[in-house]
Amino acid sequence: MRTTLADIARELGVSKMTVSRAINNHPLINADTRERVLEVAHRMNYQPNQHARALATSRSYLIGIVVPDLMNLYFAEVTRAIESVARPAGFQLLICSTDEDPTREIGQVDALLHRTDGLIISSALAPTETKSYRKMLEEGARIVLVDRTMRKLRCPAVATDNVRVGILATQHLISLGHRRIGHLCGDGSSMSAERRQGYERALARQKLRIDESLVRTCGLLESEGYLAMRMWLAKGDVPEAIFVVNDPAAIGAMQAIEEAGLRVGKDVALVGAGNIHYGDMLRVPLTTVSWSRSEMGQEAARLLIQLINGKAQSAKAQNIILAPELIVRSSCGAKSPGSAGTGTAGR
Amino acid sequence: MRTTLADIARELGVSKMTVSRAINNHPLINADTRERVLEVAHRMNYQPNQHARALATSRSYLIGIVVPDLMNLYFAEVTRAIESVARPAGFQLLICSTDEDPTREIGQVDALLHRTDGLIISSALAPTETKSYRKMLEEGARIVLVDRTMRKLRCPAVATDNVRVGILATQHLISLGHRRIGHLCGDGSSMSAERRQGYERALARQKLRIDESLVRTCGLLESEGYLAMRMWLAKGDVPEAIFVVNDPAAIGAMQAIEEAGLRVGKDVALVGAGNIHYGDMLRVPLTTVSWSRSEMGQEAARLLIQLINGKAQSAKAQNIILAPELIVRSSCGAKSPGSAGTGTAGR
DNA sequence: CTGGTCCTTGTTACCGATAACAGGATACTA
DNA sequence: TAGTATCCTGTTATCGGTAACAAGGACCAG
Numbered sequence: 001m002r003t004t005l006a007d008i009a010r011e012l013g014v015s016k017m018t019v020s021r022a023i024n025n026h027p028l029i030n031a032d033t034r035e036r037v038l039e040v041a042h043r044m045n046y047q048p049n050q051h052a053r054a055l056a057t058s059r060s061y062l063i064g065i066v067v068p069d070l071m072n073l074y075f076a077e078v079t080r081a082i083e084s085v086a087r088p089a090g091f092q093l094l095i096c097s098t099d100e101d102p103t104r105e106i107g108q109v110d111a112l113l114h115r116t117d118g119l120i121i122s123s124a125l126a127p128t129e130t131k132s133y134r135k136m137l138e139e140g141a142r143i144v145l146v147d148r149t150m151r152k153l154r155c156p157a158v159a160t161d162n163v164r165v166g167i168l169a170t171q172h173l174i175s176l177g178h179r180r181i182g183h184l185c186g187d188g189s190s191m192s193a194e195r196r197q198g199y200e201r202a203l204a205r206q207k208l209r210i211d212e213s214l215v216r217t218c219g220l221l222e223s224e225g226y227l228a229m230r231m232w233l234a235k236g237d238v239p240e241a242i243f244v245v246n247d248p249a250a251i252g253a254m255q256a257i258e259e260a261g262l263r264v265g266k267d268v269a270l271v272g273a274g275n276i277h278y279g280d281m282l283r284v285p286l287t288t289v290s291w292s293r294s295e296m297g298q299e300a301a302r303l304l305i306q307l308i309n310g311k312a313q314s315a316k317a318q319n320i321i322l323a324p325e326l327i328v329r330s331s332c333g334a335k336s337p338g339s340a341g342t343g344t345a346g347r
Numbered sequence: 348m349r350t351t352l353a354d355i356a357r358e359l360g361v362s363k364m365t366v367s368r369a370i371n372n373h374p375l376i377n378a379d380t381r382e383r384v385l386e387v388a389h390r391m392n393y394q395p396n397q398h399a400r401a402l403a404t405s406r407s408y409l410i411g412i413v414v415p416d417l418m419n420l421y422f423a424e425v426t427r428a429i430e431s432v433a434r435p436a437g438f439q440l441l442i443c444s445t446d447e448d449p450t451r452e453i454g455q456v457d458a459l460l461h462r463t464d465g466l467i468i469s470s471a472l473a474p475t476e477t478k479s480y481r482k483m484l485e486e487g488a489r490i491v492l493v494d495r496t497m498r499k500l501r502c503p504a505v506a507t508d509n510v511r512v513g514i515l516a517t518q519h520l521i522s523l524g525h526r527r528i529g530h531l532c533g534d535g536s537s538m539s540a541e542r543r544q545g546y547e548r549a550l551a552r553q554k555l556r557i558d559e560s561l562v563r564t565c566g567l568l569e570s571e572g573y574l575a576m577r578m579w580l581a582k583g584d585v586p587e588a589i590f591v592v593n594d595p596a597a598i599g600a601m602q603a604i605e606e607a608g609l610r611v612g613k614d615v616a617l618v619g620a621g622n623i624h625y626g627d628m629l630r631v632p633l634t635t636v637s638w639s640r641s642e643m644g645q646e647a648a649r650l651l652i653q654l655i656n657g658k659a660q661s662a663k664a665q666n667i668i669l670a671p672e673l674i675v676r677s678s679c680g681a682k683s684p685g686s687a688g689t690g691t692a693g694r
Numbered sequence: 695c696t697g698g699t700c701c702t703t704g705t706t707a708c709c710g711a712t713a714a715c716a717g718g719a720t721a722c723t724a
Numbered sequence: 725t726a727g728t729a730t731c732c733t734g735t736t737a738t739c740g741g742t743a744a745c746a747a748g749g750a751c752c753a754g
Contacts, residue, residue: 002461004709004710004711005710005711006710006711014733014734015733015734015735016710016711016712016734017712017713017733017734017735018732018733018734020711020712021712021732021733024712028731028732028733029731029732029733030731030732030733033732033733047457047461048461048710048711049402049461049709049710049711050461050462050711051398051399051401051402051407051462051709051710051711052398052402052709052710052711052712052739053710053711053712054398054711054739055396055398055399055402055709055710055711055712055738055739055740055741056710056711056712056713056738056739057711057712057713057739058739060398062441070417070423070426070427071420071423071424071427071624073418073420073423076417076418076420076423077418079417080417080418080444083443083444092441092443092458092459092462093441093442093443094409094439094440094441094442095440095441095442096430096439096440097427097430110394111439112439114349114394114396114397115397115398115439251625251628254628255628277418278598278625278628278629281598281601281602281625281629281630282625282628282629282630283628283629283630283632285630351739351740351741352740352741353740353741361703361704362703362704362705363704363740363741363742364703364704364705364742364743365702365703365704367741367742368702368703368742371742375701375702375703376701376702376703377701377702377703380702380703395740395741396739396740396741398739398740398741399709399739399740399741399742400740400741400742401709401741402708402709402710402711402739402740402741402742403708403709403740403741403742403743404709404741404742404743405709
């Protein structure tokens with residue numbers, strides 16, 4: 001059986017409470033006593049029982065993370081950034097992937113909420129589906145949204161300016177001389193809607209007609225981008241330039257285009273979003289819109305830890321928007337600025 | 348405050364125990380009573396307190412996963428496979444990344460061991476460093492090793508035949524006519540050592556001289572492969588063909604080779620191992636050795652769940668070896684079998 | 695009518711920690 | 725020397741469940 005507080009107490013002839021205080025560095029304890037206790041605890045290889053501690057204090061020192069897709073390196077980066085803040089603060093991570101499935105997401109969140117101190121969620125839900133989250137928040141759930149936010153929800157959040165992401169990508173394609181510009185749109189998430197909004201706004205600014213038939217819904221997974229593009233190619237009438245909602249879907253689309261015998265960047269210009277790892281090393285390096293994943297994860301972790309520690313923040317400080325920037329590579333047909341792409345050396 | 352068993356019991360005028368039995372589908376309970384309890388539990392939105400349950404039963408229904416690098420999609424795939432088995436069995440995953448740091452690994456494992464029902468570990472430790480794990484196993488820790496095993500440890504494990512991985516890769520380079528074949532070797536893990544052994548064995552079979560100066564240690568991360576290759580290039584005397592211990596390091600090496608103005612597959616032939624996602628979509632598609640990541644994860648999860656449930660297995664069944672196979676793409680200089688690489692359609 | 699079995703429910707104690715309060719010892723002050 | 729402040733330690737109850745045992749009632753056989 002594992003060593004418990006009681007074992008150490010017996011060994012030393014003191015009370016459990018004294019041992020507990022020594023272990024937790026409580027101020028009300030004699031320095032000598034603490035030394036003695038710690039020495040014995042170490043000798044007996046004492047490891048506190050986290051479940052008992054959690055039960056008594058209702059603090060688990062666990063942070064739950066719910067992401068739509070762990071195979072998307074974008075989220076792997078965000079997760080790693082969260083970890084870099086959470087671990088030094090004494091938290092461990094409970095990670096779940098929903099595979100972009102809203103039903104699974106609700107289930108996961110429900111299960112995690114009660115065994116963690118708080119959640120960081122990148123939601124696959126439609127922005128209208130705020131009901132369940134609203135209820136949880138009312139009941140005191142500690143949640144921070146990351147990457148995909150829900151405007152109607154009063155909840156701390158870290159994201160990029162997705163409208164601007166759409167504008168940057170589309171504007172770039174326009175500036176390259178393209179006029180017939182398509183969009184592979186994501187699912188029902190707010191992020192997808194905003195990027196589409198950016199796409200339309202960029203077209204409108206240049207007085208280009210918005211053609212509904214040039215917008216097709218694909219989803220956010222690589223496989224979905226592949227399928228959507230394949231169908232589009234089969235139907236014909238594929239535009240000369242396409243802004244794809246995110247990098248994985250863009251890479252899927254790339255695949256479909258190449259399989260159809262067309263050349264990405266020549267026959268079809270592509271721009272993605274997210275700047276995922278490997279995007280610069282692909283057969284055709286992917287032009288994309290980028291923002292900091294590490295900042296995103298770190299800020300989210302900080303916000304959540306503040307929430308957990310009960311340090312209230314001004315509402316403004318609880319909504320962090322990261323600025324996006326365009327990264328030009330060759331999938332858009334622009335001349336690539338260097339042979340090796342952008343900003344990849346030394347990684 | 349959250350609903351507890353006691354709340355429901357009070358509401359219904361029964362004892363906590365009856366409620367507990369109803370919730371857990373205990374056989375010793377009247378069907379009507381159970382219905383009534385469940386109805387009220389549902390109405391009051393009861394969610395059992397996992398910490399209390401874990402404390403009372405010493406079962407947490409958590410599985411800990413320790414991987415060396417979450418940015419390596421190889422481990423993301425393994426993790427997803429573990430999840431596909433663990434979730435239906437009622438377990439949630441606590442995931443940690445060690446970034447190939449042995450000290451961090453020990454710390455993580457120590458912390459996880461006591462808050463989970465068991466661990467699945469892909470260790471960054473040297474195969475000689477079995478002391479701490481041996482001790483944990485003696486104390487009854489439930490551990491399954493995955494991908495990187497430690498032969499001297501009597502512990503269930505799932506891995507591939509790493510000697511054969513090295514043989515397949517090196518043999519292929521030999522069969523392409525190369526005679527001066529180098530090896531970028533991993534760190535001190537058993538996996539690295541075995542792949543190197545395979546490399547040497549393949550050379551020996553063809554009566555090729557084993558030249559120590561053609562073997563350089565790099566590590567297992569992409570950044571390490573990049574650095575090692577850059578240093579090798581700076582020193583000069585880079586061989587015409589190199590087997591790199593794994594795909595991320597190979598991709599890093601690729602990067603360095605291209606930056607030096609050389610062509611991968613023409614000036615330097617590369618073979619990696621692991622068949623990571625995107626390997627087929629790179630500027631120069633990566634020749635590699637592959638085995639099933641999903642099988643690996645699923646088997647590991649099954650073994651661990653059996654351990655947790657106390658179902659002893661024969662020692663033989665507890666050591667699963669997956670067969671590796673060569674996947675030829677163009678980084679080795681062989682003519683690629685098709686324009687789109689191998690087995691990527693429809694993903 | 696008594697005693698035993700079966701089925702269901704309740705009682706008590708405990709898992710391993712912590713919070714809140716009580717109390718003993720020592721030292722300092724008036 | 726009594727009073728009180730300070731510092732440290734112990735006692736008791738509690739967190740929310742579950743295991744083990746006790747016990748009440750219905751039913752049946754002898």
